[in-house]
Amino acid sequence: MSRPQWQRLARSRWAVPSLRTPLGASNRLPTARATFSTSVRRELMEMSGFTEEQLTVREAISHICSKFPNTYWQERDQQERDPKEFHASLAKDGWLGIALPESLGGAGLGISEATIMMQTITQSGAGMAGAQAIHANVYATQPLAKFGTKEQLETTIPNIINGTWRTCFGVTEPNTGLETLKLKTLATKADADDSYLVSGQKIWITCAQVASKMILLARTTPLEEVQKSSEGLSLFCIDLDRNQPGLDMRKIKKMGGRAVDANEVFFDNYKIPVNTLIGQEGQGFKIILHGMNAERCLLAGEALGLGYAALEKAAQYAKDRVVFGRPIGQNQGVSHPLADAYMKLEAAKHATYHATRLYDADSVPSHAIGVACNSAKYLAAEAAFTACERAVLAHGGMGYAMEYDVERYLRECLVPRIAPVSREMILNYVSEKVLDLPRSY
Numbered sequence: 072m073s074r075p076q077w078q079r080l081a082r083s084r085w086a087v088p089s090l091r092t093p094l095g096a097s098n099r100l101p102t103a104r105a106t107f108s109t110s111v112r113r114e115l116m117e118m119s120g121f122t123e124e125q126l127t128v129r130e131a132i133s134h135i136c137s138k139f140p141n142t143y144w145q146e147r148d149q150q151e152r153d154p155k156e157f158h159a160s161l162a163k164d165g166w167l168g169i170a171l172p173e174s175l176g177g178a179g180l181g182i183s184e185a186t187i188m189m190q191t192i193t194q195s196g197a198g199m200a201g202a203q204a205i206h207a208n209v210y211a212t213q214p215l216a217k218f219g220t221k222e223q224l225e226t227t228i229p230n231i232i233n234g235t236w237r238t239c240f241g242v243t244e245p246n247t248g249l250e251t252l253k254l255k256t257l258a259t260k261a262d263a264d265d266s267y268l269v270s271g272q273k274i275w276i277t278c279a280q281v282a283s284k285m286i287l288l289a290r291t292t293p294l295e296e297v298q299k300s301s302e303g304l305s306l307f308c309i310d311l312d313r314n315q316p317g318l319d320m321r322k323i324k325k326m327g328g329r330a331v332d333a334n335e336v337f338f339d340n341y342k343i344p345v346n347t348l349i350g351q352e353g354q355g356f357k358i359i360l361h362g363m364n365a366e367r368c369l370l371a372g373e374a375l376g377l378g379y380a381a382l383e384k385a386a387q388y389a390k391d392r393v394v395f396g397r398p399i400g401q402n403q404g405v406s407h408p409l410a411d412a413y414m415k416l417e418a419a420k421h422a423t424y425h426a427t428r429l430y431d432a433d434s435v436p437s438h439a440i441g442v443a444c445n446s447a448k449y450l451a452a453e454a455a456f457t458a459c460e461r462a463v464l465a466h467g468g469m470g471y472a473m474e475y476d477v478e479r480y481l482r483e484c485l486v487p488r489i490a491p492v493s494r495e496m497i498l499n500y501v502s503e504k505v506l507d508l509p510r511s512y
């Protein structure tokens with residue numbers, strides 16, 4: 072979908088009144104006001120300062136999400152069933168290509184727009200399950216779009232955008248954890264250099280059960296043979312062909328986001344053609360770094376959406392629930408923690424969209440982008456956790472009931488605290504790279 076097509080689509084379908092209407096004006100977004108499913112009122116989040124394109128994206132995505140009510144996500148979570156209809160709805164209107172180049176059928180927008188898309192998804196009540204069903208298709212395709220060959224791009228990207236293929240991201244390994252540079256999965260040349268044989272194990276690979284493709288980070292030179300551990304890693308875009316020998320996967324039972332699968336993936340001399348290599352052999356770590364900052368921004372947006380969704384539910388419940396002859400929200404012991412959670416979310420929102428602006432700008436030093444994206448992910452994840460926990464507590468016993476959704480949000484909001492990089496590693500990063508303190512590990 073080209074950019075003009077995308078803009079026409081957004082305008083005509085969702086009737087955004089005027090893209091030139093000043094932000095915060097009262098006549099903005101009437102369509103979404105009617106359709107956004109979880110709102111107490113239209114926006115608890117302050118909407119001033121977003122660009123016209125971000126507002127258009129939010130409007131259109133809200134409309135799609137309104138067809139998937141909380142009961143849909145409750146059932147999917149309980150039954151551990153993939154939300155394939157949701158993925159298909161977004162694909163149908165071209166949203167999976169939001170940040171992919173127009174020349175490849177994408178909308179040619181940036182991570183600023185992709186982040187508000189992901190925030191709108193989680194905030195609609197879809198939570199992390201909704202986000203994770205499409206997340207890798209948006210960010211893991213970034214390095215492919217930038218470094219892939221013409222043939223790779225033309226065969227792969229259109230099929231990911233139109234939803235025929237889903238992709239997953241294969242980085243984490245059980246025995247190396249956050250020490251990515253030590254990862255051991257090995258791809259060795261075979262068949263007179265026509266193919267590689269992959270052996271090793273990945274863990275926590277989201278959507279591997281439903282994906283046709285995996286963006287895989289593997290060693291092409293063993294760790295012992297490289298001078299620097301960042302060398303000898305290569306990135307591939309491979310088929311997940313369950314009929315081929317050497318590939319196995321096992322679902323992990325988990326705490327939240329149960330609608331989407333997370334997996335251990337085992338490779339044992341699994342054959343992949345050489346033309347699955349993205350960019351140059353041995354340059355995989357450098358190639359993937361760009362995508363990692365984008366991923367942090369999307370995760371920050373997802374966390375924010377979850378936090379605002381929880382807070383909206385809590386504020387509504389605190390108004391409705393009467394105990395001791397008055398709404399519980401009249402007690403400052405209930406209202407102040409919610410007000411505090413709101414301010415934390417707003418602060419994290421500014422950090423997040425500041426980071427996306429830097430990421431999308433042309434000439435910002437990579438150090439500044441890295442610090443901003445990591446800080447945003449940290450702050451948004453913490454703010455979301457605060458909001459979700461307080462939302463459960465404000466609901467009292469009902470906070471523990473599936474029907475009120477906030478227990479699901481609390482379970483899910485731990486993901487942005489852990490993945491794709493933990494809070495501790497972001498604190499390590501800022502200590503070292505910003506404060507210039509000695510590396511602690």
Ligand SMILES: Cc1cc2nc3c(=O)[nH]c(=O)nc-3n(C[C@H](O)[C@H](O)[C@H](O)COP(=O)(O)OP(=O)(O)OC[C@H]3O[C@@H](n4cnc5c(N)ncnc54)[C@H](O)[C@@H]3O)c2cc1C
Binds near residue numbers: 250274490512
């Ligand atoms: C729901 C979910 C979905 C995921 N999806 C994907 C996916 O699709 N693809 C993928 O590749 N991965 C995925 N992951 C993996 C995720 O990125 C990792 O779990 C995460 O990077 C943490 O790695 P680890 O679990 O190995 O933690 P470990 O490295 O074992 O760390 C454990 C704990 O020790 C702390 N720690 C470790 N070293 C230090 C240190 N030097 N200083 C301070 N603290 C330290 C960490 O912060 C953490 O709290 C997913 C994880 C989850 C939970």
